[in-house]
Amino acid sequence: MVRIRLSAEMQNLEHFVSAIREYAARHTFTEKRIREIELAAEEALVNIFQHAYPAGQGGEVTLECSLNGMQQLVIRFMDTGIPFDGSAFEAPDLTSEVDERPVGGLGLFFMHAMMDEVSFHRKGDTNILTLLAGRTKKD
Amino acid sequence: MEIEARKKNGTNLVQVKGRMDAVSAPSFEERITGMLQEGDKNFVIDFSELEYISSAGLRSILASAKKIKAGQGAFLLADLRDTVKEVFEISGFKAIIPIYDSVDAALSEI
Numbered sequence: 001m002v003r004i005r006l007s008a009e010m011q012n013l014e015h016f017v018s019a020i021r022e023y024a025a026r027h028t029f030t031e032k033r034i035r036e037i038e039l040a041a042e043e044a045l046v047n048i049f050q051h052a053y054p055a056g057q058g059g060e061v062t063l064e065c066s067l068n069g070m071q072q073l074v075i076r077f078m079d080t081g082i083p084f085d086g087s088a089f090e091a092p093d094l095t096s097e098v099d100e101r102p103v104g105g106l107g108l109f110f111m112h113a114m115m116d117e118v119s120f121h122r123k124g125d126t127n128i129l130t131l132l133a134g135r136t137k138k139d
Numbered sequence: 140m141e142i143e144a145r146k147k148n149g150t151n152l153v154q155v156k157g158r159m160d161a162v163s164a165p166s167f168e169e170r171i172t173g174m175l176q177e178g179d180k181n182f183v184i185d186f187s188e189l190e191y192i193s194s195a196g197l198r199s200i201l202a203s204a205k206k207i208k209a210g211q212g213a214f215l216l217a218d219l220r221d222t223v224k225e226v227f228e229i230s231g232f233k234a235i236i237p238i239y240d241s242v243d244a245a246l247s248e249i
């Protein structure tokens with residue numbers, strides 16, 4: 001298992017994502033699947049960086065990567081910020097025209113599109129976001 | 140991410156290389172905005188060497204497309220790799236931003 005803990009800042013995005021990429025590559029996930037995993041992980045991290053902690057008040061994110069018994073990649077992000085539950089997810093309107101389309105709202109959509117499972121839990125003062133990735137993207 | 144811009148028959152040909160993620164994406168919009176301010180109007184974006192894009196990248200592209208559209212200009216994307224194309228497909232962006240198989244095909248539309 002890989003575990004890293006860094007401050008919840010955009011400048012750490014690449015540290016987290018490359019740790020996940022290396023772990024997945026070491027456990028023989030395909031290059032295509034790794035790209036999809038990177039995308040879901042970036043979206044999760046950016047949400048945490050931008051929303052977990054009140055502006056001006058820093059905090060940390062802990063990343064854990066492991067494999068479960070079914071050889072799926074389990075990625076867990078933990079923060080001790082504002083309680084967040086993304087389970088009440090609604091897909092954004094993907095059909096509107098360029099000038100009508102709101103800027104944003106796609107992060108959770110990509111997580112769900114790329115991962116087998118996305119789940120949110122709150123344990124004590126900790127938000128736990130778990131991404132589960134099988135060897136190939138589900139249809 | 141690297142951005143290289145040049146003119147071809149009066150159209151701005153902008154090549155984007157590498158990764159367009161939440162850290163690098165804003166610089167794309169800044170570059171396009173700068174070119175618009177210089178009076179440039181029509182853009183073809185060459186994505187043949189773009190390896191990765193996230194929602195932040197799409198946001199930067201959408202914001203750029205809106206500005207260009209407001210100035211009656213054209214904004215066409217060309218030569219997307221499979222993994223990048225997939226992001227455009229599942230997000231529905233493929234339906235709202237014109238995408239061409241090659242730079243030449245996009246240039247011939249302007």
